[in-house]
Amino acid sequence: MPANKRVIKPRLPRTTETYQHPEANLPMRPEVGTQAQFKKKKAPRTYRYDSSLSPALEWDGKNPAREAGEALIKEIADCGLRIAELAKESPSPKRDKEVEQLKARIPECRSRLRRISGPFLNWTGKAERLSFDVPTLPLFVHERLSTKAIIETLEGHKSDKQDDFFRELYGDPHHSVTDQVLRAYEYRDDWVNRMILGDSLVVMNSLLHYESLGGQVQMIYMDPPYGVKFGSNFQPFVRKRDVGHNDDEDMTREPEMVQAYRDTWQLGLHSYLTYLRDRLLLARDLLTPTGSILVQISDENLHPVREVMDEVFGAENFCAIIAFAKTTGFESKVISTAGDYLVWYAKDRERVKYNPLFIEAERDPGTGGYRWVQLPDGSTRALTAAELRSESPMPEGARLYSPDNLIAQGAASGPQPFAYKGKTYQPPAGSHWKANYPDGMNRLAAANRLHVSENTLRFIRFADDFPWQDLNSLWTDTVTGQFTDAKTYVVQTNTKVVQRCLLMTTSPGDLVLDPTCGSGTTAYVAEQWGRRWITVDTSRVPLALARQRLLTATFPYYELKEEERGPAGGFVYKRKQNNKGEEVGGIVPHITLKSIANSEPPGEEVLVDRPEVKNSIVRVTGPFAFEATIPTPVDWEGDGVEDSGAISSEDYGSFVDRMLEVLRKSPVLRLEGNRTVQLRNIRPPAKSLSLSAEAMVDASAYGQKPTLAEVVDEAEEKSGRHLALTQKPVAIVFGPENGAVSEKLVYEAAREAHAKNYTQLYVIGFAIQPNARDLIEKCQQVVGVPATYVQATPDLMMGDLLKNMRSSQIFSVCGLPEIRVSKVQADIKTKASYAAKAESQYQVELLGLDVFDPISMKLDHQKGNDVPAWFLDADYNGLCFHVSQAFFPRTGAWENLKRALKGSYEESVWDHLAGSVSAPFAAGEHGQAAVKVIDQRGNELLVVKSLKEAEE
Numbered sequence: 001m002p003a004n005k006r007v008i009k010p011r012l013p014r015t016t017e018t019y020q021h022p023e024a025n026l027p028m029r030p031e032v033g034t035q036a037q038f039k040k041k042k043a044p045r046t047y048r049y050d051s052s053l054s055p056a057l058e059w060d061g062k063n064p065a066r067e068a069g070e071a072l073i074k075e076i077a078d079c080g081l082r083i084a085e086l087a088k089e090s091p092s093p094k095r096d097k098e099v100e101q102l103k104a105r106i107p108e109c110r111s112r113l114r115r116i117s118g119p120f121l122n123w124t125g126k127a128e129r130l131s132f133d134v135p136t137l138p139l140f141v142h143e144r145l146s147t148k149a150i151i152e153t154l155e156g157h158k159s160d161k162q163d164d165f166f167r168e169l170y171g172d173p174h175h176s177v178t179d180q181v182l183r184a185y186e187y188r189d190d191w192v193n194r195m196i197l198g199d200s201l202v203v204m205n206s207l208l209h210y211e212s213l214g215g216q217v218q219m220i221y222m223d224p225p226y227g228v229k230f231g232s233n234f235q236p237f238v239r240k241r242d243v244g245h246n247d248d249e250d251m252t253r254e255p256e257m258v259q260a261y262r263d264t265w266q267l268g269l270h271s272y273l274t275y276l277r278d279r280l281l282l283a284r285d286l287l288t289p290t291g292s293i294l295v296q297i298s299d300e301n302l303h304p305v306r307e308v309m310d311e312v313f314g315a316e317n318f319c320a321i322i323a324f325a326k327t328t329g330f331e332s333k334v335i336s337t338a339g340d341y342l343v344w345y346a347k348d349r350e351r352v353k354y355n356p357l358f359i360e361a362e363r364d365p366g367t368g369g370y371r372w373v374q375l376p377d378g379s380t381r382a383l384t385a386a387e388l389r390s391e392s393p394m395p396e397g398a399r400l401y402s403p404d405n406l407i408a409q410g411a412a413s414g415p416q417p418f419a420y421k422g423k424t425y426q427p428p429a430g431s432h433w434k435a436n437y438p439d440g441m442n443r444l445a446a447a448n449r450l451h452v453s454e455n456t457l458r459f460i461r462f463a464d465d466f467p468w469q470d471l472n473s474l475w476t477d478t479v480t481g482q483f484t485d486a487k488t489y490v491v492q493t494n495t496k497v498v499q500r501c502l503l504m505t506t507s508p509g510d511l512v513l514d515p516t517c518g519s520g521t522t523a524y525v526a527e528q529w530g531r532r533w534i535t536v537d538t539s540r541v542p543l544a545l546a547r548q549r550l551l552t553a554t555f556p557y558y559e560l561k562e563e564e565r566g567p568a569g570g571f572v573y574k575r576k577q578n579n580k581g582e583e584v585g586g587i588v589p590h591i592t593l594k595s596i597a598n599s600e601p602p603g604e605e606v607l608v609d610r611p612e613v614k615n616s617i618v619r620v621t622g623p624f625a626f627e628a629t630i631p632t633p634v635d636w637e638g639d640g641v642e643d644s645g646a647i648s649s650e651d652y653g654s655f656v657d658r659m660l661e662v663l664r665k666s667p668v669l670r671l672e673g674n675r676t677v678q679l680r681n682i683r684p685p686a687k688s689l690s691l692s693a694e695a696m697v698d699a700s701a702y703g704q705k706p707t708l709a710e711v712v713d714e715a716e717e718k719s720g721r722h723l724a725l726t727q728k729p730v731a732i733v734f735g736p737e738n739g740a741v742s743e744k745l746v747y748e749a750a751r752e753a754h755a756k757n758y759t760q761l762y763v764i765g766f767a768i769q770p771n772a773r774d775l776i777e778k779c780q781q782v783v784g785v786p787a788t789y790v791q792a793t794p795d796l797m798m799g800d801l802l803k804n805m806r807s808s809q810i811f812s813v814c815g816l817p818e819i820r821v822s823k824v825q826a827d828i829k830t831k832a833s834y835a836a837k838a839e840s841q842y843q844v845e846l847l848g849l850d851v852f853d854p855i856s857m858k859l860d861h862q863k864g865n866d867v868p869a870w871f872l873d874a875d876y877n878g879l880c881f882h883v884s885q886a887f888f889p890r891t892g893a894w895e896n897l898k899r900a901l902k903g904s905y906e907e908s909v910w911d912h913l914a915g916s917v918s919a920p921f922a923a924g925e926h927g928q929a930a931v932k933v934i935d936q937r938g939n940e941l942l943v944v945k946s947l948k949e950a951e952e
Ligand SMILES: C[S@@+](CC[C@H](N)C(=O)[O-])C[C@H]1O[C@@H](n2cnc3c(N)ncnc32)[C@H](O)[C@@H]1O
Pocket: 198, 199, 200, 201, 223, 224, 225, 226, 232, 233, 234, 489, 491, 492, 493, 494, 515, 516, 517, 518, 519, 520, 521, 522, 536, 537, 538, 539, 542, 798
């Protein structure tokens, strides 16, 4: 190193290897497409409600509660008889044990009987629904994501400053700073956090019965739709946060508003309560014996939700209702509403894990009885009026205090006269000094902690003895505003709220579940605090937001007590003071009357939200998997039935019937640019091998607003005099309910559609395999009939509970990403060239999205930098998508990381991550790259290209 260079103390060097996504070795979560071992069917799970809680309590004839009640009465009687019998036998340990057991059983039966006869909440459909079935499906890993892996691809863009520094320091041009400054927590047993697309009921059932996670979740945070207005629950577009509570009419005029998401349940609150009770029942089974569940709800349905939770968890396990402020108040005809509620139940209140939280106590002069000062000479006086109004400062060295009660209830064994400053004081009859007598009282006097108040003594509690107070169940400091995190999702919960719940009820390393992910607040907070997490949502839009939020987040690195155990070993907390003498560490002293009176060192409290932070480390989100219940079919029997092993042909039949009904109620396919295609006359085809339905489509017009001609047309259709000439017949095939559309399904359906002279084939699915998607694009050339892929919103899987199925947003025609793969020469000035060792590299450019217009039969093109997000898998294995590069065009999504890495990378890197061209990459073992685009609706569009096709 040249002598005149300033020596900078380096951080410990470490060689860096490119981060590899760990392969899942959990047999229960295969990568999508590798599910051959799951061909074996698992029966759906039946959950029974506690019959004692059904409305059958009226003791009518067929009621199971009656049977339960009679059985309990009989059991009590039998116990009594048996005890009487045993009393006649000669004593023995065996006899005594049986008597004990019988005696314990009687109060148990009595309490169940009491519950039966208590009042209960009833609603429509509750009596009929004594049990419900949930399909038991495996979960498949569709995507693996890791911020570290993405940052590794920026190697070539290290800023020169850093480059020179390291080259000079270590003489090693390959050296990377990434590994030193970027870290994520790692968990034992290869645990990988999970974001799951699917209905919470199905996913929780899979967690319970495919993965045996019952009894392992420490905390569940659930923020379900409130069961009120539309906008309070869902957001249909990735980049559009404003959702109005418009009525249906407005919504049809405003195509961005997705009616399918509407929170108008078929039977209103009745359906809502059924929805909630089912999910709570499964949630209970997932909780550890010390676990907690917190449900976020507004004032509108707080009371029935608490009733339902009483029913599911038992009233005895109720912990608290926490009220938290959200806004400064919604205007209303009567008093304004400014907050929401958290209803907290424990699995078992007696055993619940609870870490008390502390907040800074208000200690301004005059508040909470702090109206006195002790001066440096030991004398005391009341604050002056000006001091109380903070108009004049307190004297230098004065300590603010509150005179606290020194007398406890209950007579002492003898009189307790105590002489102080020339006068003797006695506790009143029937009470005693709180400090032990006389030594404790003497110690208080010696410590100058006694305050004379008329005829008695009080304890001097200084404001700085413990400037904290227990957090109670009223949180007024949680308003989302200027200084809190920016909101990306319309119904995003303030992180402070979730953080408190998590810190109160879990320890580092514990598992947390949020069955209503939304924008991923619980996952984000769990990631921050080193808790393992699983989060679930039925909708792709919030999951797209949540992925972006997690991928681009940075967190403080909380020091671990035992590095090798990861967060499960706990964080380091220390006692620390700043130069003003204020306690700033995670351990704070708690001086009490008792500690002074007993001459003990002050107690200590741990502020769990203040672990030690290592500022030299930038922490990012650890690797996580994106999973779904949707597998790709391994095989297809050619009989129109998908064979992923999860469903029978009978189930498929009923699924097709349901889809047909939905399509009839909602016969509109949405295209980009505000246009729709109207299907008419939807019906099952007369005789069919592969097709699910046929319909008529207007040959000329889009059906967004019916034209006069269409109105006439419809009237004619109704009267049977339909002008078939203006319409063309199209064929429809539905993909599987719990699977992706396969190539074979498309091929067979297209052949049949062609043979039967349909003008077009619509393939409607929840997911599609890339080769099937490819075939659809080429269908005209290969089979002779054009085909269009129509994405159905996964919300449909919520079955009969969604009311409004006539929306035009249930089915949308989505585009196919157009990409260019080109060979690039390694640039010798950049790190990329060192890594590439002069091999040729590849680069992908997202040119845009091609959307096939089934009416004009033309391709519409949208630009690549208009999509909300796109990911690259530089070595796609055909099964699971490993996100090696992630782009959020035209956003400042990576801003946090940019700030945290303080100039480690060239400025241009951040523009690159918001653009449409990938960083160069070397070919991997599979020789193909895949690009996944997330469109405005959260649809995921995948395209795969062999690197052999790369342009020079
Ligand atoms: C009120 S939001 C949650 C917002 C979240 N707390 C946040 O901070 O972003 C409710 C979420 O639940 C999802 N949801 C509703 N019903 C569901 C179900 N049955 N299964 C899974 N997710 C569901 C919705 O898609 C929506 O994103």
